Amino acid sequence: MTQNVYDDEGFFAGYSKLGRSVEGLAGAAEWPVLRALLPNLKGKRVLDLGCGFGWFCRYVREAGAAEVVGYDVSEKMLERARTTTTDATISYARKDLETLELQPASFDLVYSSLTFHYIEGLPRLFGQIRRALVPGGSFIFSVEHPIYTAPSDPKWVGDTWPLDRYLDEGPRSTDWLAKGVIKQHRTISTYLNLLIAAAYTLRHVEEWGPTPEQIAAHPEWASERQRPPFLLVSAQR
Amino acid sequence: MTQNVYDDEGFFAGYSKLGRSVEGLAGAAEWPVLRALLPNLKGKRVLDLGCGFGWFCRYVREAGAAEVVGYDVSEKMLERARTTTTDATISYARKDLETLELQPASFDLVYSSLTFHYIEGLPRLFGQIRRALVPGGSFIFSVEHPIYTAPSDPKWVGDTWPLDRYLDEGPRSTDWLAKGVIKQHRTISTYLNLLIAAAYTLRHVEEWGPTPEQIAAHPEWASERQRPPFLLVSAQR
Numbered sequence: 001m002t003q004n005v006y007d008d009e010g011f012f013a014g015y016s017k018l019g020r021s022v023e024g025l026a027g028a029a030e031w032p033v034l035r036a037l038l039p040n041l042k043g044k045r046v047l048d049l050g051c052g053f054g055w056f057c058r059y060v061r062e063a064g065a066a067e068v069v070g071y072d073v074s075e076k077m078l079e080r081a082r083t084t085t086t087d088a089t090i091s092y093a094r095k096d097l098e099t100l101e102l103q104p105a106s107f108d109l110v111y112s113s114l115t116f117h118y119i120e121g122l123p124r125l126f127g128q129i130r131r132a133l134v135p136g137g138s139f140i141f142s143v144e145h146p147i148y149t150a151p152s153d154p155k156w157v158g159d160t161w162p163l164d165r166y167l168d169e170g171p172r173s174t175d176w177l178a179k180g181v182i183k184q185h186r187t188i189s190t191y192l193n194l195l196i197a198a199a200y201t202l203r204h205v206e207e208w209g210p211t212p213e214q215i216a217a218h219p220e221w222a223s224e225r226q227r228p229p230f231l232l233v234s235a236q237r
Numbered sequence: 238m239t240q241n242v243y244d245d246e247g248f249f250a251g252y253s254k255l256g257r258s259v260e261g262l263a264g265a266a267e268w269p270v271l272r273a274l275l276p277n278l279k280g281k282r283v284l285d286l287g288c289g290f291g292w293f294c295r296y297v298r299e300a301g302a303a304e305v306v307g308y309d310v311s312e313k314m315l316e317r318a319r320t321t322t323t324d325a326t327i328s329y330a331r332k333d334l335e336t337l338e339l340q341p342a343s344f345d346l347v348y349s350s351l352t353f354h355y356i357e358g359l360p361r362l363f364g365q366i367r368r369a370l371v372p373g374g375s376f377i378f379s380v381e382h383p384i385y386t387a388p389s390d391p392k393w394v395g396d397t398w399p400l401d402r403y404l405d406e407g408p409r410s411t412d413w414l415a416k417g418v419i420k421q422h423r424t425i426s427t428y429l430n431l432l433i434a435a436a437y438t439l440r441h442v443e444e445w446g447p448t449p450e451q452i453a454a455h456p457e458w459a460s461e462r463q464r465p466p467f468l469l470v471s472a473q474r
Contacts, residue, residue, distance in 0.1 A: 193441060225402075225404040
């Protein structure tokens with residue numbers, strides 16, 4: 001099973017204070033770009049992998065989705081998601097994405113935000129997701145950008161990001177909210193070739209950075225344009 | 238017209254001494270990966286954009302291509318290409334890729350090696366290329382990797398590559414064989430989204446670095462695995 005750092009007390013306490021935890025989608029700087037990639041949600045069946053507190057599940061239901069399922073490996077996150085969700089058409093379940101099995105052609109949209117860089121068995125998971133999509137269905141996800149996950153010492157030096165180990169794929173241990181958080185570093189080409197190999201059609205690739213308007217409102221985000229923190233991908237079955 | 242640095246005396250003299258100029262394709266470390274992306278060439282019509290000394294044109298002809306056309310902006314390179322080519326089914330012409338016009342459905346393969354990062358009007362050129370391909374035809378190219386072109390000061394600091402300006406697309410002036418060589422920096426997502434927008438299907442994306450065998454033979458190449466120098470893309474009409 002994937003390291004379940006979100007159920008670590010200290011990590012969970014720290015994570016709960018992040019903008020995206022307190023304010024939900026509005027607190028996630030990359031959300032406007034992800035939202036623009038979404039298909040029309042009216043009447044659709046949606047699966048969110050790594051649903052966390054359930055913000056996205058509630059959003060798509062409000063936007064007209066017929067049925068929404070959220071999976072996460074963290075008990076603590078699911079507990080909070082259930083507490084803050086009253087809509088009976090949204091269901092949550094604890095699932096390990098390393099071993100997830102999905103029913104064929106059961107969703108119109110599979111979504112995942114900042115989760116896959118924790119997963120080792122991504123080829124298997126991408127295959128399961130494609131099987132679970134209806135023909136023409138959408139697969140939209142974000143991960144930490146490979147430039148962000150690659151370095152042996154991922155820290156700014158002045159205004160530059162000292163990149164190394166980009167082509168050296170595999171686990172990286174970082175201290176972020178807790179010690180020894182394990183992420184899987186993959187190159188952009190690996191993410192994309194896994195999708196191509198699983199017979200998806202690529203629709204859009206975005207290396208996210210803040211807009212001038214966002215930087216005006218949050219000057220501390222300016223450095224994110226030196227090296228993108230997130231990779232956003234839209235693919236289609 | 239694109240800056241034609243290849244006709245600069247000093248640049249041309251320096252470029253002529255590079256491994257890939259002296260040894261041809263065998264002197265280009267990324268060639269085995271590019272070659273593996275090529276379709277069956279038997280009887281095919283092939284266009285090489287930025288053909289240089291004509292090494293690729295001669296290769297595809299020997300591999301069975303029926304007709305090969307090479308375009309380049311450099312008179313000096315075309316002169317050498319013509320001098321070293323005896324095969325009448327290979328033709329060379331001087332063309333500016335910024336204004337190139339191609340006949341519809343006239344090629345089975347369009348290829349370009351390390352040329353497009355000099356081109357400003359890439360959306361227009363990608364459209365022309367797609368039009369020039371037969372349905373199912375292949376478009377295979379390499380460019381300098383965006384991680385390589387982005388920095389304001391593209392130099393190693395110890396074993397790290399100090400990345401900045403990644404999301405700041407546009408011209409970069411570097412001193413490489415000559416002073417003030419202008420390259421166009423684009424992100425990976427821009428290259429890929431231009432292809433998607435021009436209705437290509439993406440087949441493969443490769444962020445090239447040397448293999449362990451290549452590093453054993455050329456230990457000085459090891460640093461290229463810290464940050465890839467080339468981006469290789471295979472797309473299909």
